Amino acid sequence: MSGISVDWGSIAFVFVATLVAAVAIVAIYSLGLRLLAIGSADDAPGVSSQRSARPPAATIGGFACIGIGAAAVLYGIYLVIPQFH
Amino acid sequence: MDIFITVVLVIGIALIFDFTNGFHDTANAMATSVVTGALAPRVAVLISAVLNLVGAFLSTTVAKTVSSGILNENSKGIPHITTTMIFAGLVGAVLWNLGTWWLGLPSSSTHALFGGLIGAAVIGSGFGSVNFAGVVSKIVLPALLSPFVAGIVALLATYVAYRITRMASVHGSERGFRHAQTVSASLVSLAHGTNDAQKTMGIITLTLIVGGYQGANTGPQLWVILACGLAIALGTYSGGWRIMRTVGKRITDIQSPQGFSAETSAAATILVSSNLGFPLSTTQVTSGAVVGAGLGKRLASVHWEVVSRIAVAWILTLPAAAVVGGLATLLATTSTIGLIVVVILALGGGALFVTLARRKPVVAANINERDETQDSQTVDAGRTV
Numbered sequence: 001m002s003g004i005s006v007d008w009g010s011i012a013f014v015f016v017a018t019l020v021a022a023v024a025i026v027a028i029y030s031l032g033l034r035l036l037a038i039g040s041a042d043d044a045p046g047v048s049s050q051r052s053a054r055p056p057a058a059t060i061g062g063f064a065c066i067g068i069g070a071a072a073v074l075y076g077i078y079l080v081i082p083q084f085h
Numbered sequence: 086m087d088i089f090i091t092v093v094l095v096i097g098i099a100l101i102f103d104f105t106n107g108f109h110d111t112a113n114a115m116a117t118s119v120v121t122g123a124l125a126p127r128v129a130v131l132i133s134a135v136l137n138l139v140g141a142f143l144s145t146t147v148a149k150t151v152s153s154g155i156l157n158e159n160s161k162g163i164p165h166i167t168t169t170m171i172f173a174g175l176v177g178a179v180l181w182n183l184g185t186w187w188l189g190l191p192s193s194s195t196h197a198l199f200g201g202l203i204g205a206a207v208i209g210s211g212f213g214s215v216n217f218a219g220v221v222s223k224i225v226l227p228a229l230l231s232p233f234v235a236g237i238v239a240l241l242a243t244y245v246a247y248r249i250t251r252m253a254s255v256h257g258s259e260r261g262f263r264h265a266q267t268v269s270a271s272l273v274s275l276a277h278g279t280n281d282a283q284k285t286m287g288i289i290t291l292t293l294i295v296g297g298y299q300g301a302n303t304g305p306q307l308w309v310i311l312a313c314g315l316a317i318a319l320g321t322y323s324g325g326w327r328i329m330r331t332v333g334k335r336i337t338d339i340q341s342p343q344g345f346s347a348e349t350s351a352a353a354t355i356l357v358s359s360n361l362g363f364p365l366s367t368t369q370v371t372s373g374a375v376v377g378a379g380l381g382k383r384l385a386s387v388h389w390e391v392v393s394r395i396a397v398a399w400i401l402t403l404p405a406a407a408v409v410g411g412l413a414t415l416l417a418t419t420s421t422i423g424l425i426v427v428v429i430l431a432l433g434g435g436a437l438f439v440t441l442a443r444r445k446p447v448v449a450a451n452i453n454e455r456d457e458t459q460d461s462q463t464v465d466a467g468r469t470v
């Protein structure tokens with residue numbers, strides 16, 4: 001055997017692609033939840049439920065974030081299907 | 086004629102292996118969702134089964150790695166192995182898989198499969214028949230690194246999710262994460278199809294090539310893809326409650342933001358790897374992600390003694406299955422009688438394990454119970470699946 005060549009590039013690619021995709025999707029979705037919660041009290045026990053109207057910008061931003069997260073998932077699936085390329 | 090019979094035997098036992106793989110994998114995909122209450126166990130299992138089948142058709146890169154990346158080939162492109170050896174290797178893998186399933190350990194079906202195959206090839210055709218460079222760079226290293234990749238990513242993702250939502254205390258975050266988790270768990274099932282179902286396809290394709298029924302270096306045929314996809318989906322649907330409990334509850338107590346982060350990380354790791362043809366152990370990736378998610382939220386305590394028990398099973402899997410596969414090869418290549426003995430051993434061993442597991446079943450009703458004493462009480466009320 002003449003030395004074992006390891007394809008480190010591919011392994012590094014798996015790490016970076018996974019890191020970027022997963023953290024981005026989780027972050028954008030969490031941000032969406034945070035924006036949609038503006039104007040509502042936290043769900044913690046013992047906190048008085050004071051409420052105010054959610055600003056339209058927060059509503060739009062929140063749903064946009066969740067939409068972007070969903071689109072990113074669909075794009076990821078698109079990328080792994082060889083028939084599309 | 087002899088070759089035809091062993092090819093049929095290999096296809097039969099490969100599909101059984103695929104079925105047991107499905108048994109293991111329900112757990113990986115759906116454990117966290119079921120434990121956090123995001124999905125009812127029965128619905129979770131159905132979604133998982135269907136998406137496993139869909140995933141099997143999406144990408145067949147991993148199948149090609151298995152059929153032409155593990156063994157060295159001769160000048161005609163035919164690997165140095167016989168159909169009898171493949172069969173013996175598979176018997177080793179199936180027995181190991183059923184044994185770890187009975188003990189409730191999320192061992193790796195993948196490593197059992199490769200271990201059995203390598204053991205059979207080494208005993209049957211010598212060390213030169215195995216492409217060790219390919220095994221190290223395409224199987225061993227990705228296998229060792231992938232749980233850490235998934236774990237580190239899940240740790241970061243969990244941290245980010247908790248930071249942004251103020252420890253998941255903002256209004257509606259609990260419900261929001263539970264919905265997200267249903268989607269991420271489904272993605273993991275899809276990812277399984279692109280990786281786990283492929284391994285059996287690769288083995289059957291390898292057998293067809295060696296037996297002369299298919300050209301060298303060709304991909305899996307449609308009927309092979311369909312049969313493997315159906316076998317793993319049926320196995321998944323039949324339920325892997327026993328292992329689901331270990332992964333979901335015993336390693337760490339999981340909340341839905343963690344489940345979402347862990348599953349998204351695991352699905353991304355597997356999908357990217359499938360695309361590059363790395364046959365990962367989906368069990369190890371998911372377990373790594375679950376541990377990462379546990380560390381990401383400091384409040385959750387990881388049960389390290391369970392983690393170490395599982396880790397030992399992982400380290401043992403490949404060599405242990407290789408030994409069983411090698412022994413089976415020694416026996417099966419002696420004579421036709423030897424081959425028949427291996428068939429009987431495989432059937433007998435499998436039947437024994439199933440019988441033993443039946444005595445203390447883990448079913449939909451007691452999936453979230455933690456200790457053994459509670460189990461025996463709930464089993465009476467539980468329906469066997």
